[in-house]
Amino acid sequence: MSQVRVRFAPSPTGFFHIGSARTALFNWLYAKHTGGVFVLRIEDTDQARNTDEYLELIYQSLSWLGLKWDEGPKVGGNYGPYLQSQRAGIYKEYLEKLKATGRTYEKDGAIYFKLLGERHEVYDEHRKKTVTKVKNAPAVIDDQIRGRVERVEDEDFVIVRSDGNPVFHFVNVVDDITMNITHVIRGEDHLSNTSKHVELFKAFGAPVPSYAHIPLILKQVGPGKMSKRDQGALIEDYKKRGYIPEAIVNFLCLLGWNPGDNREKMPIEDIIKLFDLPGINQSNARFDDKKLAHMNLAYLLELPQDSFLSLATTILTRANATDALLANPDYFKAVMLLSQPKIKSAEELPKYTAYFFTEDYIHVPEVKAKVMTKGDPKARLTELIEVLSQSDFTNDIAMEESIKALAAKNNLGFGDYQAVARYAVSGTNVGPSLTAMFRILGRDKVLNRMQKTLDS
RNA sequence: GCCCUCAUCGUCUAGCGGCUAGGACAGCGGAUUCUCAAUUCGUUAACCGGGGUUCGAUUCCCCGUGGGGGCACCA
Secondary structure, eight states, X not given: OOOOEEEEXXXXXXXXXXXXXXXXXXXXXXXXXXXXXXXXXXXXXXXXXXXXXXXXXXXXXXXXXXXXXXXXXXTBOTTOOOBGGGOHHHHHHHHHHHHHTTOEEEETTEEEEOXXXXXXXXXXXXXXXXXXXXXXXXXXXXETTTEXXXXXXXXXXXXXXXXXXXXXXXXXXXXXXXXXXOEEEEEGGGGGGHHHHHXXXXXXXXXXXXXXXXXXXXXXXXXXXXXXXXXXXXXXXXXXXXXXXXXXHHHHHTSSOOOSSXXXXXXXXXXXXXXXXXXXXXXXXXXXXXXXXXXXXXXXXHXXXXXXXXXXXXXXXXXXXHHHHHHOHHHHHHHHHHHTTTOSSGGXXXXXXXXXXXXXXXXXXXXXXXXXXXXXXXXXXXXXHHHHTTSOTTOHHHHHHHHHXXXXXXXXXXXXXXXXXXXXXXXXXOOSOHHHHHHHHOHHHHHHHHHXXXXX
């Protein structure tokens, strides 16, 4: 059997979104699973809507997700060029082939593909005009996911616009032929188009590729499929928010596919091993950002220190605390590693760690109202300052012991001191372990902040 | 309107004629704990409806209903 060749063929007409990412992913997985070739082809025939910015975003997003293409722009290959805008010669050549067999005609300056069969006029309700229908045999699609699908293509269709540019259906098929594509894995929104494509393959005398139409991702709220405008749709956003690409990939695999057992979080190598086209679901899946967030957290907790630190640096730098960050790398590292197991997503980092980098941190009024009114908070702060000024700030266990001793002496619990201390030092009631926080902040900051709270 | 397609907890799904219908996320309750998370234990919750086929249907068939997609000189 010849080598599997699949392609992902996006058009640079908008942001790269979750649905495109999953289509790319499934193609990539199938190539990896079969030892085949993953081709990236850019369908930029819509000159009015293409932009270089979107093109670049395709490359960046695929790379970020770890979906390396074996052939395509930037990496080359034997079937190029891989931008449709550079393949005009090939399309012309193939158009001639069709013309030579009498399968085209011109109308209103455009070139149509001519179906074989009897013709008759019919009024089309939908388009409010009379159209010519062709009595044609159904095209049979042997879909790896949906089984046998039949659809009659009963109208001639445009393959070259009056401005001379070939349209999607035509270039898509010509490229699949000339690039030796064996399997077409794409969204179900193309299922109805497939009959056109099958007609073209047959007209060219080319073998029809194996099809696999994957279900669509539906928007989280409201009707319809996910689009670029929907909340949570853009890959770019997840990158900005510090999501972990492996988590997104893992999540996307589970949207319409499963390993056959109850595993969910699993290494990509295992997924590659088990992935196959017939195992893909037939029904659409609704996007769920909560589950994605959960998957991201699972990956975040296991992220190696150096990876986490570089992620944290990216996030924090963007959040403008740059000077304070660069001032002391060891301090930065300590703060971030203290926070890693506590946050749900890297995007929380700037807010979560703000008080480590400035004296001008926010004191949450609600927390103040809650914490600084119970018992005698000022007395407790005074006691804490007394005890802590004798403490070894490199030893958080010892600090904890001395605060516990202080609490016990006054018939109180550690928690009674913890709350006021935390508020004084961080302005809030959430954060990492109290004395570990002390250790990293250091004696001066801790005592000063407590004193300042006392004086206010 | 026409064509294609899909249908199990709120969501993602397992199930491929006989199961106490399983798991995960979310939710709820408990444990743990210095807060918040994490962790852990428990728990609520589903076979769209109607006909068949069959000894027996979540599972097979048909019809409804509902969802999704397509019907361009967009891709």
